Amino acid sequence: SQQGEEDPQALSIQEGENATMNCSYKTSINNLQWYRQNSGRGLVHLILIRSNEREKHSGRLRVTLDTSKKSSSLLITASRAADTASYFCATGTASKLTFGTGTRLQVTL
Amino acid sequence: DTGVSQDPRHKITKRGQNVTFRCDPISEHNRLYWYRQTLGQGPEFLTYFQNEAQLEKSRLLSDRFSAERPKGSFSTLEIQRTEQGDSAMYLCASSTHWLSSYNEQFFGPGTRLTVL
Numbered sequence: 251s252q253q254g255e256e257d258p259q260a261l262s263i264q265e266g267e268n269a270t271m272n273c274s275y276k277t278s279i280n281n282l283q284w285y286r287q288n289s290g291r292g293l294v295h296l297i298l299i300r301s302n303e304r305e306k307h308s309g310r311l312r313v314t315l316d317t318s319k320k321s322s323s324l325l326i327t328a329s330r331a332a333d334t335a336s337y338f339c340a341t342g343t344a345s346k347l348t349f350g351t352g353t354r355l356q357v358t359l
Numbered sequence: 360d361t362g363v364s365q366d367p368r369h370k371i372t373k374r375g376q377n378v379t380f381r382c383d384p385i386s387e388h389n390r391l392y393w394y395r396q397t398l399g400q401g402p403e404f405l406t407y408f409q410n411e412a413q414l415e416k417s418r419l420l421s422d423r424f425s426a427e428r429p430k431g432s433f434s435t436l437e438i439q440r441t442e443q444g445d446s447a448m449y450l451c452a453s454s455t456h457w458l459s460s461y462n463e464q465f466f467g468p469g470t471r472l473t474v475l
Contacts, residue, residue, distance in 0.1 A: 283463065292363075292450060292466040293402070338401050342462040345415045346392060347452075349401030 255351055256339060262356040269326045271353040273339030274319075282315055282322050283347070287336045296324075296337075329357045361385060363467035365451050371473045372441055379437045380470045384453030391434050392464060393426055394450040395419065402450055408434060441474045448472075 257272045285293040299306045312325040340347040364383045394402035407415040410431040428434040452464040
């Protein structure tokens with residue numbers, strides 16, 4: 251079963267703009283991760299935020315976590331055409347990850 | 360290439376046939392996972408190995424599915440008597456116990472199965 255919902259389901263922006271996608275989850279977590287998947291391919295780990303962290307940065311990525319609302323957001327700044335992909339949040343235990351439904355991001359020139 | 364590899368990348372089969380997929384994890388990773396992903400959805404967990412021991416299986420893994428990791432290195436996922444509903448992308452991932460607190464997983468490119 252899916253952990254929760256990502257919002258929006260699809261997002262189209264122009265190169266250079268910022269993209270924000272949100273994730274809600276259902277259960278208590280130790281950490282939350284974001285993955286990117288290019289069309290029809292495997293997933294690539296982007297960033298992990300621990301339950302005791304509120305914000306984390308990695309390059310053009312900024313992730314926030316609000317455990318009281320069971321939600322997280324991923325901000326991609328100064329987007330590029332190469333950022334076109336599906337983005338998934340995931341919560342995990344040692345034995346598995348539970349993914350959301352994903353946000354499909356399209357960055358146009 | 361030191362990433363996770365999967366073989367084949369694509370498989371087309373007729374309903375009722377058996378298929379087997381292979382996954383080679385990153386060499387020093389002792390944990391291996393199988394996921395299934397259908398179009399427009401996120402990956403769904405199927406099963407998890409630590410070394411050669413299969414420690415967890417999803418209810419999605421019906422009795423037609425079997426996974427093995429005989430020597431704690433590569434793994435195989437077999438689907439018997441395939442059905443059209445088995446059509447999906449099958450993803451393999453691996454991780455190391457050194458990351459066990461956070462469980463960052465490294466994914467292979469997947470095997471896309473089409474059952475006609």
